[in-house]
Amino acid sequence: MSITGGDIVDLGTGLYAWMPPKRGWGLANCGLLVSPRGALWIDTPYDPVLAGEFLVESQKRLPDGVSVDRVIVTHANGDHFWGAGVLPDAEIIVTREAREHIHYDPTPQQQHALVAGSDPSTPLGAYLGRHFGGFDWSATEAVTPTTYFTGELELTLGDYAVQVSSLPPAHTAGDLMVYLPSQRTAFSGDVIFSSTPEQPGDHPVHWAGPLAHVIDACERVLATGAEVIVPGHGPVLDRAGVREHMAYLDHVRERAHALHAAGVPATEAARRVIAEGRYPALGLPERLVVTIGSEYRHLDGSELPGVLDVMAEVAAVAREIEPPREGGAA
Ligand SMILES: [Zn+2]
Structure with a gap:
């Protein structure tokens, strides 16, 4: 069953944020900036269903004769740009x-085959089905x-x-970040995964690192004056919310x-940090x-393993820490 039901939030001065219906893998925020002379997106949803919803909501807010003809992609994970197919003529900036x-990530077709063919x-297989089975890339x-x-x-977009x-x-x-001075708003991409008491989020996932760069990137977001x-x-966060997130990153x-200094292997280190339970709401x-x-790779100088090997480790640890779900393995 497809995931649907995102929400568009008016941030003022022609700027909107599209927020997905829930937290979880692949459910990312997007931006829409509208002026009388053009409109652009910052990122796209993950699949054509969600991207189509965002497009319909965007079109309701466009002046006559204006279309969304540019997409700024904060980074090349599919959950931020595979929806661009709903804007076939748009300029895509990365x-x-x-x-x-x-080239590191699977293509949409590969990912579709992987999830559809996964053995629960x-x-x-169970992890991919559970966390990615609600998206549809069969024709992406x-x-x-x-x-x-x-x-x-x-x-520039009109006066903005x-x-x-x-x-x-x-x-x-x-990665890239976008700052809109007229709106005093920054789109950070995935250098920030936010959480508030009212709206708990997820633990971040960082593929490149080191974390010192992620923390520096948060500083750069703040340095814009946003x-x-x-x-x-x-x-959506205020400046104090970004500082709180930086404390999380510092902690990890x-x-x-x-x-690492104590000689604990990486996956075991992750198990221990999870067991310490410092951020139970995430x-x-x-x-x-x-x-x-x-x-660890930055500390060891080792190579990035393949994404499926990484996800297999993630799935194995998820199985260890999650209580069995009612109704079977998936
Ligand atoms: Zn993301």
Whole structure:
């Protein structure tokens, strides 16, 4: 069954945030900026169903004769750009470095085959089915970006400035952030996964790292002067919310370094940090396997393993920590 039912939030001055219906893997926030002379998206939803919903909501807010003809993609994970197929003529802007991550991740067709063909009797198959089975990429073509840049890119949309900055490797190789000075709003992409007491989020998942770069990227978001911060996932934050998130990142970094120094292997380190239970409200604690694994690679100088090997470890740890669900393995 498809996931539907996102919500569009008016942030004022022509700016909107589209928020997915729930937390979880692949459910990312997007932006819509509308002026009398054009409109753009910041990121797209994960599959054509959700992207189509966001497009309908966007079109309700566009002046006559204006269409969404540009998409700024904060990074090359599918949950931020595979929905671009609903805008076949749009310019797709990514960092030059994002290309590297496009080749690391599966294509939409590969991911569709993987999820549809997954064996629910294995931990990985059950995990993929449970967390990715609600998306539909059966007819999704790989998205080819049209514009690459590194450094700073200054766009204008009507009277609005749009400041796009590439970031050193953090969540992925090839992240960028967007600052909208007229709206005092930043879109951070996945260098921030937010959570508030009213709207708990998930543990972040960082594929590149090191965490010091993720923390630096949060500083750069704050250095724009933004008052409103739309993270890649989770509720909209104020500046204090970003500082709180940085404390989470500091904590994970500190624990990873201490456990590495004590000779504890990466996945075991993730198990221990999960067991310490410092952030009980956050979902998907098994994602610490990825983030701590990335941090260890920077400490060890080791290579990034294949994404399926990483996900198999994530699924195995998820199975250890989750109580069995009623109604069977999946
Ligand atoms: Zn994401």
